[in-house]
Amino acid sequence: xxxxxxxxxxxxxxxxxxxxxxxxxxxxxxxxxxxxxxxxxxxxxxxxxxxxxxxxxxxxxxxxxxxxxxxxxxxxxxxxxxxxxxxxxxxxxxxxxxxxxxxxxxxxxxxxxxxxxxxxxxxxxxxxxxxxxxxxxxxxxxxxxxxxxxxxxxxxxxxxxxxxxxxxxxxxxxxxxxxxxxxxxxxxxxxxxxxxxxxxxxxxxxxxxxxxxxxxxxxxxxxxxxxxxxxxxxxxxxxxxxxxxxxxxxxxxxxxxxxxxxxxxxxxxxxxxxxxxxxxxxxxxxxxxxxxxxxxxx
Numbered sequence: 001x002x003x004x005x006x007x008x009x010x011x012x013x014x015x016x017x018x019x020x021x022x023x024x025x026x027x028x029x030x031x032x033x034x035x036x037x038x039x040x041x042x043x044x045x046x047x048x049x050x051x052x053x054x055x056x057x058x059x060x061x062x063x064x065x066x067x068x069x070x071x072x073x074x075x076x077x078x079x080x081x082x083x084x085x086x087x088x089x090x091x092x093x094x095x096x097x098x099x100x101x102x103x104x105x106x107x108x109x110x111x112x113x114x115x116x117x118x119x120x121x122x123x124x125x126x127x128x129x130x131x132x133x134x135x136x137x138x139x140x141x142x143x144x145x146x147x148x149x150x151x152x153x154x155x156x157x158x159x160x161x162x163x164x165x166x167x168x169x170x171x172x173x174x175x176x177x178x179x180x181x182x183x184x185x186x187x188x189x190x191x192x193x194x195x196x197x198x199x200x201x202x203x204x205x206x207x208x209x210x211x212x213x214x215x216x217x218x219x220x221x222x223x224x225x226x227x228x229x230x231x232x233x234x235x236x237x238x239x240x241x242x243x244x245x246x247x248x249x250x251x252x253x254x255x256x257x258x259x260x261x262x263x264x265x266x267x268x269x270x271x272x273x274x275x276x277x278x279x280x281x282x283x284x285x286x287x288x289x290x291x292x293x294x295x296x297x298x
Contacts, residue, residue, distance in 0.1 A: 085124050086194070087111050088164065088174060091132070101156045103146075107139060108162040110174065110192075124199030131192045131201065135176060138190070149182075157181040166260050170196055173260040187283055188272045191258045205255050207267065212296035219252040222269060222286045226250070226276075238277045250276045266290055 091109035096102070110128040112121070149156045159179040166173040176190040193202040208214040226238040239248040258270040267288045273279045 085112060085121050085199070086128065086172065087113070088162070091135075100154070101150050103158050105158065105160040106162070107135065107160060108174065108176065109135070110194075121199060124194070127194055127199055127201045131174070134192075135190075138176075138178075155182060165191075166193075166262050168261060168263060168265060171202065171261045172196055175260070186273055186279070189258065189270060189283055191260045191270060193260055203255060204253075204257065204259055207298060208293070208296050209298055214293065214296050215253050215255075217293060217296065218267070218269065218288055219250075221288055221292045222253070223250065225286050237281060240276075262287065267293065 087110075088108050089111045091107045093107065094103055094105040109132050112125045112128050146156070146158070158181070159177075161177050163175050163177070164173065165175045171193055173191055173193045176192070177187065178189070179185065179187045194200070195202050195206075205214075223240055226240050229236045230238060230240075238250065240250050242249050253269060258272075260268050260270065262268050269286045269288065271277075271284050273282055277284060
C-alpha cells in the first residue's frame with residue numbers, strides 16, 4: 001500500500017505535465033487561504049516530495065476537502081489507549097477521478113465504541129466528539145469550494161489522510177494530512193493530542209506550570225534552531241532577522257500553535273507552509289530539547 005508521501009509525489013508528478021492555473025484563479029485561492037487562516041489558526045519536516053514541487057513550480061496553498069458521502073464507516077486502524085478505549089476508524093472516504101481532477105480522501109474519526117463508564121472514558125467520549133466535530137467542520141467548510149473548483153478550468157488534485165504519529169504511555173496524537181496540487185502543491189497538517197490518563201485533549205498550556213513563560217522559552221529555542229539550520233544550509237530560509245521586512249519575522253508561538261509529543265517525550269512544534277518560512281520550504285517542525293523546558297513542565 002503506498003504511503004502518504006508516495007500519494008503526494010504521484011499528484012505532483014501528474015501536475016507537472018499539466019497547465020498551471022490562471023493568475024485569476026491563483027489570486028482567488030490566495031485570498032481564500034488567507035481568510036481561512038484568520039478565521040481559525042489552522043494554519044513534518046521538509047519532505048522529499050516538496051523538493052519536486054520546488055522544481056516543478058512555486059508552491060500554492062489551500063486546504064480542501066471533497067464531497068462527503070453517506071458511506072458506512074469501516075475500521076482503519078485500532079489504537080490501544082485508555083485500556084483499549086480509543087480507536088481510529090474511517091468515518092467517510094471519497095475517491096474521484098476524471099480528465100482534470102483527482103481526489104483520494106480518507107476522513108478519520110476517533111471512535112469510543114465499546115467503552116466502559118468511568119470518569120476518564122466519559123471525558124474521552126467528549127474529547128473524541130469534539131475532535132471529530134472539528135474534522136467534519138473542516139470538511140464542510142471546503143466542500144463547496146472543491147465543487148466550485150471542479151467547475152473551473154485547470155487541474156485540481158487533492159489527498160486527505162491521517163496517521164498516528166506519536167503514542168507514549170501518557171499521550172496519543174492523530175495527525176490529519178491535507179494536500180492540494182493544482183500546478184503546484186501545498187500540504188497543511190492538523191494535530192490532535194489526547195492525554196491517556198484523563199481522556200482530555202491536550203493544549204500546549206496544559207503541559208506547563210502556571211505562570212511559566214513557556215511561549216517565550218520555546219520560541220527562543222526555535223529561533224536558535226532556525227539560525228543554526230540556515231547557517232548550515234543555504235537552501236533553508238526562515239522569516240527571522242529580516243531587517244527589510246521585520247513584520248514577516250517569526251516572533252513567538254501562541255497557545256494555538258500546533259504541536260505533538262514524540263516517542264521520546266519531547267515537545268515538537270509544527271508549522272504549516274508559509275507560517276514561519278517561504279512556502280517553498282514546506283511544513284516544518286522543531287523538536288524542543290527536554291532540558292530547555294525541564295524546569296517549567298508540570
